[in-house]
Amino acid sequence: MNTGEQVIEVSGLRRRYGPAKGDGFEAVRGISFSVARGELFALLGTNGAGKTSTVELLEGLAEPSGGRVRVLGHDPYRERARVRPRIGVMLQEGGFPSDLTVAETARMWAGCTSRTWGASPSAAGRGAVAEALETVGLTGRANVRVKQLSGGERRRLDLATALLGRPEVLFLDEPTTGLDAEGRRETWRLVRELRESGTTVVLTTHYLEEAEQLADRLAIMRAGRIVVSGTPAEVTATRPSRIRFALPEGVPAARLPLSLRAAAEGGRVEIRTGRLQETLTELLLWARQEGVELAGLDARSASLEETFLEIAHAGGGDDGDGTATGRTAEPTETGTR
Structure with missing residues (x-):
């Protein structure tokens, strides 16, 4: 499902750590892209490419050093109260209290998610928790303590908490890390269903097959810039x-x-x-x-993995200000995040 409405708009986005001069470091160097409603957009890059710094700006966790970002028409940092109830975030590690049960953890998280609650908070909260746990296949583990869960089950709990309140925009940070092959493909099925229902998804992953299978469009970052973007087929077509x-x-x-x-x-x-x-x-x-x-x-044809490795490690180009061009240039520099 893609209505053409842009729910994420990024223009000239920058993020700098430390002082403006001297020892400061610019992790995101003027990137631009947009994501349409109902689209799954994958942001790829090696460790240090700047993708996590970018996603944190989209989530409203930090203020950009420069440029502009809008999520659902609002500044996610300055208008956080308008944006946060409408998005879901799945982090690489949830950090849940180990002695709480699965259901207790989900209820605790639901209490922090305003859209979970309606006119009858208790009933709405219980219903949302049950729905989220059923969606990720954890209903039968509801009374098990978090510390007794397997790594894959913890990732499913991470996803369940991100789905509370049925978010319009879902940020998935390495969603299938720790899952076996069956669990990974089950997560893919769920993500596809969410996208088909109209949820906009921003995905970061190190599994190139995952991006190739799920993404409508993707962008590959290197040294804080977008080197190439487009559909998976368009991106791989840039390589022989x-x-x-x-x-x-x-x-x-x-x-x-x-x-x-x-x-x-x-x-x-x-x-x-x-x-x-x-x-x-x-x-x-x-x-x-x-x-x-x-x-x-x-x-x-070239695979996405081959394309990614060549771009990420051998270098690539952009249009000079980080705007995605859909093609690559000759290697220009090396660097890390």
């Missing part, structure tokens, strides 16, 4: 596809047409191309004409 195969003994890679620009290592050959279909067609026609069998032939 690859074709790999092995030539028969006695057939050197030098026999391949020059236009294929092959790189050989031992008996294996790899071709990098921005025109996968055309290049593969040319290769197969050459192989048929020459009577050559291409053993272990494998052709595929």
Whole structure:
């Protein structure tokens, strides 16, 4: 679901730690992006890229050093009372009291979430807690103490507290850390259902498959700037596809047409191309004409993981002020958050 309404608008956003000059450090360096209602937007980057600093500004936990941010039409820091009841936040670690039960923890959190309560606070609170625990599959563990939960169950409790009050905008910080494969995919299913119901989701994750599976759009940050953004397909299209195969003994890679620009290592050959279909067609026609069998032939577009690693570690470019351009430039600098 995407109505086209922009519920998050970021323009020239900056965040600096320490003094304005000297030993101060600028973690977010003038980034701009927007997120539409009902969209899942993933913010990616290595540790130190600036994504956590960015999300904290969106959540209203800190005041920007520069630029502008609006969530649901309001400044999340200066108008926190208007924004906070309408958003849900799932942190990397909830830090819940270990001796409380699951239900007690959720009720305690519900007491801090004004939208949970209605004309009848007790009834509304109990109903919201039960609904949240059922949504994440913790109903049967309601009377178990937090300290007795597994790591995956604690993450589900983190998610349950973020869902109290049915937020319009949901911030998920590494939501599937500690979950096994089944738990991760169950969380993906839940997140998809939330998005389809109209909830806007901002996701940070180190699981590239997670971003590729869930995100409508994503942005990759490096050194405080957005290097590339777009749909997962648009982002991966900025990097070349690859074709790999092995030539028969006695057939050197030098026999391949020059236009294929092959790189050989031992008996294996790899071709990098921005025109996968055309290049593969040319290769197969050459192989048929020459009577050559291409053993272990494998052709595929760049994955999000390959794209991410190349951008995050080898460097990338932006338009100079952090605005997402949807493409990358030549490496310009290195750095950390």
